[in-house]
Amino acid sequence: EPEVTQTPSHQVTQMGQEVILRCVPISNHLYFYWYRQILGQKVEFLVSFYNNEISEKSEIFDDQFSVERPDGSNFTLKIRSTKLEDSAMYFCASSEGGVWTDTQYFGPGTRLTVL
Amino acid sequence: SQQGEEDPQALSIQEGENATMNCSYKTSINNLQWYRQNSGRGLVHLILIRSNEREKHSGRLRVTLDTSKKSSSLLITASRAADTASYFCATVNTGGFKTIFGAGTRLFVKA
Numbered sequence: 001e002p003e004v005t006q007t008p009s010h011q012v013t014q015m016g017q018e019v020i021l022r023c024v025p026i027s028n029h030l031y032f033y034w035y036r037q038i039l040g041q042k043v044e045f046l047v048s049f050y051n052n053e054i055s056e057k058s059e060i061f062d063d064q065f066s067v068e069r070p071d072g073s074n075f076t077l078k079i080r081s082t083k084l085e086d087s088a089m090y091f092c093a094s095s096e097g098g099v100w101t102d103t104q105y106f107g108p109g110t111r112l113t114v115l
Numbered sequence: 116s117q118q119g120e121e122d123p124q125a126l127s128i129q130e131g132e133n134a135t136m137n138c139s140y141k142t143s144i145n146n147l148q149w150y151r152q153n154s155g156r157g158l159v160h161l162i163l164i165r166s167n168e169r170e171k172h173s174g175r176l177r178v179t180l181d182t183s184k185k186s187s188s189l190l191i192t193a194s195r196a197a198d199t200a201s202y203f204c205a206t207v208n209t210g211g212f213k214t215i216f217g218a219g220t221r222l223f224v225k226a
Contacts, residue, residue: 103163
């Protein structure tokens with residue numbers, strides 16, 4: 001069964017460094033998402049992406065964040081200058097149609113630790 | 116409270132018992148979804164129920180949706196130790212691309 005994959009599974013970085021989290025969505029899916037979950041807290045929506053542009057973003061997704069689909073398979077989340085509070089699990093998800101109609105499938109997550 | 120609030124926050128039951136979790140939300144929704152998350156792992160989609168549906172079943176899972184009360188419930192029948200996990204409801208607002216998750220219910224099923 002096709003699944004969403006994410007790399008790396010764990011990323012440790014120093015405050016102020018840039019990180020890129022990578023995701024490979026399910027191949028026939030057209031909608032892509034990033035979420036984060038700070039330890040012990042709820043899953044928070046960051047951004048949705050469709051047709052090579054951001055369709056919606058949350059207030060968390062400020063200028064430090066960017067997303068890209070550099071080729072036909074990868075979907076990346078970049079954090080330009082990490083802060084301690086960026087430490088969290090980051091989940092990528094994809095869906096064939098929009099979330100108002102279709103199920104979204106989540107990857108296993110990347111645990112980001114900012115020191 | 117925020118969109119998609121579950122109760123109880125934690126639930127401990129014996130294997131074989133039924134577990135019921137509730138979710139309330141505030142705004143008009145397009146659909147509501149339930150997810151399971153094992154400790155520190157990814158989210159597994161369980162059921163999606165659309166705003167024009169009232170009940171849905173999948174195996175031992177039964178989800179109801181009452182849009183007049185802006186609430187949903189997830190029933191797990193004949194629970195197993197392997198059902199131990201956190202369960203989240205999530206809503207998609209009408210016309211939106213955004214999924215809003217609740218804080219979750221931590222279910223512990225004792226063998």
